[in-house]
Amino acid sequence: GESVGLHLPTLSVQEGDNSIINCAYSNSASDYFIWYKQESGKGPQFIIDIRSNMDKRQGQRVTVLLNKTVKHLSLQIAATQPGDSAVYFCAENGAESKLTFGKGITLSVRP
Amino acid sequence: GAGVSQTPSNKVTEKGKYVELRCDPISGHTALYWYRQSLGQGPEFLIYFQGTGAADDSGLPNDRFFAVRPEGSVSTLKIQRTERGDSAVYLCASSLWGTSTGELFFGEGSRLTVL
Incomplete structure (x- = not known):
């Protein structure tokens, strides 16, 4: 599945x-991505x-940065x-009004 | 209030019991979402309201889960005959119009523990 x-x-x-x-995504129909x-x-x-x-914002x-060629x-x-320092999630809006989130990555900042 | 408010912040219940979780969205936001987040995972979509109606309830895992938003503002997520697998953080989010036009504002969640 996607x-x-x-x-x-x-x-x-x-x-x-x-x-x-x-972050990698697999739904080529997604047109909106959020962190x-x-x-x-x-x-x-x-x-x-x-x-x-x-491509960039x-x-x-x-x-x-968004690379649609390689998703x-x-x-x-x-x-x-x-x-x-936190957990970061990417999310995509593949279906109308429904965000699909990734699993998350923990960012740890060393002093 | 200024943000999305969820109550209770923590709920411990026994297997088989009934649970209600409340969400008070940002005033004026027409779209309201419920997500469920298990430990170490990203939020998982449950249901989306536009106004009073459930526009998309495809994420509800089974018929033990039900949500309402009778006046287009506060929403209640209801879970019947709770199971240990229902243990998670239940997140509510609201948006002015929906995810296609803007960000979601999340509450801090209700942590449900089913013993």
Whole structure:
């Protein structure tokens, strides 16, 4: 079936370095993708989104890249900070008004 | 309130009991979603409301699960004859229009433990 997945379960980075979190999706009909951040004991929090007619979108310290050819989505975080430590999920809107989430990757920032 | 509010934050129940979980969305948001999140997994879609009606309930796992939103605001997720496998965090989210046009605002979830 269609699925959204992440390549690595955990990512450890040094404070101040850039982080790259990758995600593969399989539903070619998806036209909207979102990255969420989830801190322990809290609900997912929207970070950034991108539509399928775009390759790149930038926010504050974050950039999302979309490669439709290989169905790959990535989240880049510049100058990673301790407050960025969390679980990150990619999600796709393959069916109308229904987001499908990947399993999540834990980002750990070393001081 | 300012965000999505869910109650209770924690619920421990015994196998076979009935449970209700409440969600109070952001005022004015027409779309409301229920997701279920197991440990180490991403949220799994259960049901979506647009106004008072369930626009998509394809994620409800079986007929023990039911949700209502009678006045188009507060929603209640109801689980009958709970099973240990129902243990998870149940997340509610709301959106102004829906996922095709904007982000979802999630509550902090209701953690259900079935003993």
